[in-house]
Structure formats: structure tokens, C-alpha cells
Amino acid sequence: MTTPKYIRQELKQVKDPEIPTISIVDLGIVTGIDVSENNDVHVTLTPTFAGCPALRMMEDMVKEHLGSYEQLGTITVETSFATTWTTDLITPEGHEAIKKHGLAPPKRNCSNITMDLLEATPCPYCESSDTSMKSPFGPTLCRSLHYCNNCKQAFEGFKPVG
Amino acid sequence: MDSIAALKELLYKIADDQLIIGHRNSEWTGLGPILEEDIAFSSMAQDKIGQSEHIYNLLHQLGEADADTVAFTRNAPQFHCSQLVELPIGGYDFSLIRHFLFDFAEYLRFEALKTSAYQPLAQVAKKFFGEIKYHTMHANTWVHQLGHGNGESNGKMQESLNYAWNYALGMFEPGPAEDVLITENIFIGETALREQWLEVITPLLEKSNLVIPSQSEWAPIYGGRKGEHTEHLQPLLSEMTEVYTIDPTADW
Numbered sequence: 001m002t003t004p005k006y007i008r009q010e011l012k013q014v015k016d017p018e019i020p021t022i023s024i025v026d027l028g029i030v031t032g033i034d035v036s037e038n039n040d041v042h043v044t045l046t047p048t049f050a051g052c053p054a055l056r057m058m059e060d061m062v063k064e065h066l067g068s069y070e071q072l073g074t075i076t077v078e079t080s081f082a083t084t085w086t087t088d089l090i091t092p093e094g095h096e097a098i099k100k101h102g103l104a105p106p107k108r109n110c111s112n113i114t115m116d117l118l119e120a121t122p123c124p125y126c127e128s129s130d131t132s133m134k135s136p137f138g139p140t141l142c143r144s145l146h147y148c149n150n151c152k153q154a155f156e157g158f159k160p161v162g
Numbered sequence: 163m164d165s166i167a168a169l170k171e172l173l174y175k176i177a178d179d180q181l182i183i184g185h186r187n188s189e190w191t192g193l194g195p196i197l198e199e200d201i202a203f204s205s206m207a208q209d210k211i212g213q214s215e216h217i218y219n220l221l222h223q224l225g226e227a228d229a230d231t232v233a234f235t236r237n238a239p240q241f242h243c244s245q246l247v248e249l250p251i252g253g254y255d256f257s258l259i260r261h262f263l264f265d266f267a268e269y270l271r272f273e274a275l276k277t278s279a280y281q282p283l284a285q286v287a288k289k290f291f292g293e294i295k296y297h298t299m300h301a302n303t304w305v306h307q308l309g310h311g312n313g314e315s316n317g318k319m320q321e322s323l324n325y326a327w328n329y330a331l332g333m334f335e336p337g338p339a340e341d342v343l344i345t346e347n348i349f350i351g352e353t354a355l356r357e358q359w360l361e362v363i364t365p366l367l368e369k370s371n372l373v374i375p376s377q378s379e380w381a382p383i384y385g386g387r388k389g390e391h392t393e394h395l396q397p398l399l400s401e402m403t404e405v406y407t408i409d410p411t412a413d414w
Contacts, residue, residue, distance in 0.1 A: 050289055051212020081216075081285035086292065113295050115303065135198040136296050137205040145198065161292045 004033035022097035028089025040073035110160035123148035168339035177217035178243035184210030279347035309370030331382035
């Protein structure tokens with residue numbers, strides 16, 4: 001019989017369509033995996049942002065990916081707010097993957113977000129903390145805009161959500 | 163009124179406010195005064211409309227029609243949004259002031275709803291609360307900056323605040339079942355929310371060199387929650403539903 005642990009491992013191959021270096025597991029959105037006796041799999045996802053257009057796409061990607069495993073039965077995917085997603089659910093591997101995409105990873109333990117907190121976000125290119133936040137809104141809902149005063153590069157950050 | 167009917171009413175006004183302000187925010191897409199602001203209002207539009215969809219889904223679970231049907235097939239008198247959110251975007255000064263007044267109210271509304279006895283609502287409130295925090299920070303930064311900019315920017319912000327004020331008070335129009343929502347611990351009620359809101363925004367506006375109209379001039383503009391709207395809502399709905407009306411099965 002398949003185990004939830006096995007499914008979680010396999011789901012590392014499903015990537016966030018907006019940041020293709022990070023898997024949905026490392027992003028922290030896979031909040032439940034149930035496997036029945038006849039290998040039917042039920043996966044629960046929690047939205048990163050209520051308005052994230054990639055959410056439905058990720059549901060389909062999970063279904064499609066697990067659907068290719070012959071030993072698995074029916075695959076169902078559900079989105080639920082029961083676990084509230086925060087950026088603290090992103091794994092350490094996830095942080096590395098975000099950097100690889102050229103984005104600054106979110107600061108940890110941000111239950112109280114302030115504008116000051118977004119200042120001095122380390123630059124993903126030169127790691128300097130001499131940076132300024134230009135806007136808390138970027139090209140996708142999860143990104144903010146920054147400028148590095150050291151290497152004179154504009155960069156984007158994955159913004160902390162508490 | 164039973165608690166389900168009271169809950170539905172609460173959900174409709176929240177979702178309708180979000181959908182309509184979301185649509186208004188999206189009208190800045192491509193027109194923002196600077197690129198970052200264009201992106202900010204577009205992002206907030208996406209947040210609001212996404213949030214409204216989840217609230218409409220909660221209504222669907224309570225037996226109402228599905229989200230698209232509810233969003234795209236009703237006419238103005240069937241909407242429960244406050245009149246504040248339906249007003250045209252006007253100049254950037256008005257859009258920023260409305261954004262400030264609306265988002266602080268919404269932030270506090272969801273903060274209160276995080277502990278709602280209605281679990282599905284408490285769950286989404288926790289999520290939305292973290293998102294709306296960014297909206298309030300954005301609003302306060304700009305209100306503060308322009309309040310302190312120069313005579314012209316301060317004057318424009320003050321004028322917009324004066325104009326928006328009674329509409330903003332209209333957000334807190336009490337519903338017919340406030341007592342049910344309060345007794346059942348579903349929601350703290352509009353009167354308590356308004357008190358919290360005043361407590362939060364008063365010092366922020368003071369710090370921004372802006373003056374709240376004197377209390378003798380307060381005359382909340384009610385009606386939106388009961389389906390009474392300004393002449394601005396129906397044209398917005400006609401535009402928003404144009405594609406759906408031509409082809410209800412359209413997809414992309």
C-alpha cells in the first residue's frame with residue numbers, strides 16, 4: 001500500500017507554476033495527504049493568497065501527476081483554508097529554491113508585518129542588506145519590489161505573510 | 163431572523179463590498195500615476211476579487227447559487243455593497259482616501275471574524291487578514307506622504323476625505339439581525355466595528371495632517387446594504403458582466 005510519506009516525496013516533482021524552482025511541498029501548501037486501503041489518494045492544498053490564479057492550476061497539476069502512477073487509485077484534490085498558509089511554512093529547501101529563481105526569500109516569524117520589516121531585505125544577488133523596499137506589491141501577489149544600494153540592482157522578494 | 167439568514171446577510175455584504183471595490187481598483191490598471199502604483203492597485207484588485215469568490219463559495223455551501231452566477235447575474239438592487247465602494251475612482255486622491263477608509267475597516271472586520279463561531283468564516287478571515295495588512299500599509303504610506311507633501315497635495319487629500327467621510331460611515335449600516343450575529347458570536351456587529359475603526363484611523367489621519375470632519379457634520383449615507391445604490395453601480399455591473407452576458411460559458 002502507498003503511504004502519505006511516499007506521496008509527499010513524489011509531489012516534490014510538482015512545481016509552483018509562477019516560481020518553477022520550488023515544489024508545492026517546499027512551498028508548504030500541501031496540508032493533507034490521505035491514502036485509502038485501495039490506494040485512492042486525497043490531497044488537501046491551502047491557498048497562498050486567496051486571489052492566486054495558480055491555485056486551480058496546481059490542483060490540476062497534482063491530479064495529473066499522481067494520475068500517471070499506475071498503482072494509485074482515484075486522485076482527488078481539495079482546497080481548504082483549515083490550515084492558514086504563512087511564509088513560515090516554506091521549508092529551508094524552499095528558501096534555496098526561491099533564491100535560485102532570483103528572488104529574496106521571506107523573513108521568518110513574521111506574525112506582525114510592518115513596512116520596516118520589508119526594509120533591508122538581503123539582496124539575492126550580492127547578499128547585501130543595504131537595500132530599500134520600493135513597493136509591497138510586485139508582478140505577482142506574493143512578490144515585493146526592492147532595490148539594492150550595493151550592487152545597484154532592482155530585485156524582487158517573496159514577501160512575508162503572517 | 164434565524165442565524166443562517168443573518169449569516170448569509172453578513173457574507174453577502176462582505177463579498178459584494180470586495181467584488182465592487184476590487185473592480186474599481188482594477189480600473190487603475192494601465193492608468194496608475196506611476197508604474198508601482200499601477201501594480202499596487204491591480205494587485206489589490208486581484209486580492210479583493212479572489213477573496214470575494216471564497217466568500218461567495220461559503221454562501222454556495224449555504225444553499226445560494228454558485229460564485230459566478232451570484233457575481234454576474236444580479237442587478238444593482240440585489241447588491242449589498244456599501245455606496246462608498248461603488249463611487250467612481252475619481253482622482254488618485256479620492257481613490258487613496260477611499261482605499262484607506264475601506265481597508266482599515268476591512269482589516270478590523272476580518273480581525274474580529276478570526277474568532278467567529280462560524281468556523282468556515284473564521285478560517286478564511288485568518289487568511290484574508292494577513293493579505294489585507296499589506297493593503298492598509300500601502301494606504302497609510304500614501305495618505306501620510308501626500309498629507310505631508312505640500313499645500314496642494316494636502317488640500318486634495320483633505321477635500322477627498324471630506325467628500326468620502328459620510329459614505330465611509332455608511333459602511334457600518336446596521337443590518338436587521340445584528341443582535342443574532344452578536345449573541346451567536348458570529349460577528350461583533352457594525353457599531354462595535356465602527357468604534358474600533360474610529361479609534362485606529364483617527365490618530366493615523368492626525369499624523370498625516372488631515373482632519374476628520376467635525377462630528378456635527380456626520381450623516382452616514384446608508385442604503386447600500388438594502389440594495390439602494392447610487393447611479394454609479396449599474397454601469398459598473400454592466401461593464402463587469404459584459405463578457406458573461408455575451409457568452410456565459412466563456413473560459414480561458
